[in-house]
Amino acid sequence: MFSALGNLQPRQLAAQILNFALVLSTAFMLWKGLSVFTNSSSPIVVVLSGSMEPAFQRGDLLFLWNRGQETQVGEIVVYNVRGKDIPIVHRVIRRFGGGSAPLQLLTKGDNNAADDTELYARGQSYLDRSKDVIGSVVGYVPFVGYVTILLSEYPWLKTAMLGFMALTVVLQRE
Amino acid sequence: MADTKISPHSLAELKNTTDDALGNYLRGLKFEQDNTKLDVRLAIGYASVIIAAATFAADYKLGWEATKTWTAVAVVAYALLNGAFTYWMWAVEKGCVFAGVREGKKISVASKTKKHDPTYYLTISSANSESRQITAPFTTWFTADGYFVAKPFQQWLASSVEAIGNADSKNALRDQRDEIASPSPEVELTPQGNGTVDASGTDGKSKGSKRSKRKG
Numbered sequence: 001m002f003s004a005l006g007n008l009q010p011r012q013l014a015a016q017i018l019n020f021a022l023v024l025s026t027a028f029m030l031w032k033g034l035s036v037f038t039n040s041s042s043p044i045v046v047v048l049s050g051s052m053e054p055a056f057q058r059g060d061l062l063f064l065w066n067r068g069q070e071t072q073v074g075e076i077v078v079y080n081v082r083g084k085d086i087p088i089v090h091r092v093i094r095r096f097g098g099g100s101a102p103l104q105l106l107t108k109g110d111n112n113a114a115d116d117t118e119l120y121a122r123g124q125s126y127l128d129r130s131k132d133v134i135g136s137v138v139g140y141v142p143f144v145g146y147v148t149i150l151l152s153e154y155p156w157l158k159t160a161m162l163g164f165m166a167l168t169v170v171l172q173r174e
Numbered sequence: 175m176a177d178t179k180i181s182p183h184s185l186a187e188l189k190n191t192t193d194d195a196l197g198n199y200l201r202g203l204k205f206e207q208d209n210t211k212l213d214v215r216l217a218i219g220y221a222s223v224i225i226a227a228a229t230f231a232a233d234y235k236l237g238w239e240a241t242k243t244w245t246a247v248a249v250v251a252y253a254l255l256n257g258a259f260t261y262w263m264w265a266v267e268k269g270c271v272f273a274g275v276r277e278g279k280k281i282s283v284a285s286k287t288k289k290h291d292p293t294y295y296l297t298i299s300s301a302n303s304e305s306r307q308i309t310a311p312f313t314t315w316f317t318a319d320g321y322f323v324a325k326p327f328q329q330w331l332a333s334s335v336e337a338i339g340n341a342d343s344k345n346a347l348r349d350q351r352d353e354i355a356s357p358s359p360e361v362e363l364t365p366q367g368n369g370t371v372d373a374s375g376t377d378g379k380s381k382g383s384k385r386s387k388r389k390g
Contacts, residue, residue, distance in 0.1 A: 008194070009197070011209060011212055011213075011216065012194075014216055015212065015215070015216060015219075018216060018219045018220060018223070021219075021220075021223045022219060022222070022223065022256075022259075024226075025222065025223050025226030025227070025252070026226075026256065028226055028229075028230060029226050029229070029248075029249055029252045029253075032229060032233070032245050032248070032249055033249040033253075035238070035245065036242070036245055036246045036249055039242075041237075041238035041239075172186075173186065173187075173190045
């Protein structure tokens with residue numbers, strides 16, 4: 001199998017490697033393009049916990065939109081806790097400010113007993129719409145995100161998948 | 175070259191192995207390969223990969239907010255380069271597997287296959303003649319279990335293409351060549367009795383001189 005690679009001229013080998021590199025970079029640029037379009041650093045997120053049941057289950061894939069700055073009470077937003085890299089998907093239950101004043105939000109998971117004040121960073125009692133919120137949920141697909149959960153819980157899966165992809169693309173010459 | 179075994183049922187493998195063999199054969203006949211088309215494709219492709227890599231690095235180091243504008247620019251640039259890449263492959267390269275020069279004469283070979291048809295279609299254009307298409311079934315040079323045999327492939331090429339036959343007289347079967355090949359334009363201008371000149375090259379004299387050259 002690999003002997004087929006050895007028989008290639010250097011330019012052809014470069015062309016095969018380019019094919020694989022283009023697969024990766026196109027996937028990445030599509031993701032970045034979607035980020036730019038939605039103005040969100042992470043336009044597609046996976047629900048990791050059951051705090052929004054029965055609306056969202058663990059493993060659901062959510063599509064975000066970050067260009068509406070006037071978030072209303074009742075909208076579901078995804079935000080990052082300051083200092084941590086965990087996105088949380090909860091519903092807005094109160095808002096302060098808005099218009100010319102910076103918009104501040106209080107959130108709570110539908111399935112939680114208390115609001116998110118406990119979850120925010122120490123000293124933080126509200127979310128800043130422009131700084132903390134990644135986007136509001138505009139659509140979702142159930143279950144599909146479970147693959148991402150598996151990939152993050154078993155990191156060797158990521159390497160295995162990437163290695164397999166690399167092998168097939170570089171050795172295939174269709 | 176007969177060492178690697180391929181699957182004789184995969185049209186892609188048949189075509190790719192034959193394309194590689196064609197390149198090796200022609201380079202062996204001292205055709206200087208002209209890599210410009212492939213080089214341009216590699217340049218466009220790697221340029222877009224470098225842009226993607228730079229965007230990835232910037233995003234990793236500086237985060238989303240700081241790199242938003244650069245990312246937007248990079249996405250547009252990447253889309254344009256990828257479009258150019260696809261266009262280049264589709265319109266300019268058009269299946270070209272070899273382009274080269276030998277003794278001042280250029281030759282350009284493009285190959286293609288049709289779905290579910292085990293035939294090799296070659297389009298050859300030389301500097302001094304129109305493009306011709308020659309075809310042959312893959313079974314001509316592949317054994318039933320997938321081994322490539324060079325000899326019949328080289329014979330087919332040398333007999334069907336004048337430029338290759340000129341370079342490789344051993345494999346060019348003379349009768350087939352004279353039948354298939356168009357008259358060579360480098361024939362000497364034979365002066366006719368009435369003062370005009372016959373450059374058609376179809377008169378017996380030039381054919382005879384070709385024949386005598388071959389014997390010598």
